[in-house]
Amino acid sequence: MWQWLFKLSSPKWFYTISGQLMPWLIAITSILLVIGLVWGLAFTPPDYQMGENYRIAYIHVPAASIAMGCYYMMAGMAAAFLIWRIKMADMVAKACAPVGMTFTALALFTGSVWGIPTWGTWWIWDARLTSTLIMLFLFIGVMALRSAYDSEAAGAKACAVLSLVGVVNVPIIKYSVEWWNTLHQGASSLSLSNTSANPPEIWLPAFFCWLWFVWFLSDCHYFAYP
């Protein structure tokens, strides 16, 4: 298995494998996404507390988790690149930034859509929203730094350093709802209500993850072009 992982770190091999897998993954993603969105947005029973308005959570929560996961992955790949000089790690990190940025923006946007009926405001400067906004700025900063460097090799290293400096912010997002009394729901928000025994919210994040995975993989595939 280690040999297979080691092989995967070769851009050429990765390009070939990901190129073969792409059509299948795109097909699976499209199907799962449609099922997930339609099921979550239309067919789940209404929440006892929030009524119909909670449905946006089916997009908001996975998007937020994916965004944070993206940052962790970017930082992890950055560390791998700096320590072991694995070129593929830098390409993965490079793919993480725009994908993570979009999912962060999506999380913030859907969060605002949630906020208007539930809290009466589309924005508030509490700990979680502020730290998520910081993460959006950090993603943009990493992309800006990479494009400012003419030399690809130097730019890759610089972005790796910057990603690692900013990774301190991500645990703050996760734990901000525990450390401070904020308007944002606590972590128990996932056990929304007394719905059926197999609530679809278990499935939807997984569906959404496919979208991320395919998009992310396609970026890696593009960057691995030999």
Place this chain on the structure above:
Amino acid sequence: MMLTVNNLYCERDERVLFQNLDFAVGEGEIWQIQGSNGSGKTTLLRILCGLNDDFSGEVLWQGEEQGKARQAFNQHVFYLGHAPAINKTLTAKENLSWHCASRGLTNSDQIKAALNSFNLYGYEDMPCYLMSAGQQRRVSLARMLLSQAKLWILDEPFTALDKQGVMELETLLAEHARAGGAIILTTHHSLQMNHPLQAVDLDLLAGLVAA
């Protein structure tokens, strides 16, 4: 053997500067890196002194990999680049005493002697912005004498020097080599030193590879 280079490969802007480059610099040797403008001489020097790690191959200091022996390497190697590394608002003496401290040396009493060797007697307390380019260059060269380094890596050391300065520098370089040190340099000036010169010609290497 002081510095050994094995199978060095470097490319810049998708152009291969040099490949399969092997040579070894021992005590008492003076090496000149030759090549036309843009052939990669400065890049090679910067790789040799450890400022640039965008290459593949090995650079060994006394048998050990440069990255691992960095402290010993930095202790025994002196690099003179294009920029003089002199802060213009400080005096010559202040600049040199900081350079001494940065090499862990406390030979500040030798600063005057070093400046004298480059005909800068009496200039210790003059702020460097008041000096001419040639004088600033000579303050920078004075660092070379104060560094107590065995290997000198010099990028165009004769720039901005007048005829006498050139002759004096050539004498100094030969003396250093005779005392057991080593020198790697690039220059467009035709050297007339009292010491055997070995050369690495990057143009020739590139030509050979192409053929």
Place this chain on the structure above:
Amino acid sequence: MSIIAATLRRELLIAFRSPGEIINPLMFFVIAVSLFPLGVGANQEFLSEIAAGVIWVTALLAVMLSMDSLFRADYEDGSLEQLLLSPQPLYFVILAKVASHWLVSGLPLVILAPIFASMLSLPAEGILPLMAALLIGTPILTMLGAVGMALTVGLSKSGLLLAVLILPLYIPVLVFGTGVVDSALNSLATSGLLALLGAMLILALCLTPLAIIAALRISVSL
């Protein structure tokens, strides 16, 4: 002389010989703070509410603008390369450089802050907490700014890239810093927030030099 003492001496000598580099960021702070009452009106009650925030934001921007003098001159005249080739431990040299930079850019802000805070009608009980918060916070800002500066010093057209990179990292310091003053004004304990700031300072002291050294090596190899 040890390398730390030698670096401190060198940096302070250079700073005092170009007084413009010290005075200009302070003048920016002074002028920018004065813009606020002119822009939002001189209502004392309103000003006293925004005073802490205004002082903090302008101090933060002043620190960021003063960052250029940290590595640029050394990069251009080649001293930065020599620094990286020095056999002395770089960690302490970098700390010494950042410390001397803070002494001439951050510390004067801490000293000037009470004057301008009272000009913005900040109540008296907020002034000492403001100074304490700035005293702990401005070194953090300087160190984070140094990371950004090390990353961008080699770029020819970096413009406001430094701002894009480090202002997001400044936000937590800003939030806690103004929080200290708000707690003091509401007669709540400030020790918790000051301790948090102190923890951030220690974290920055330990980790930012490593990031700065890595970034400087990248910039020098360009």
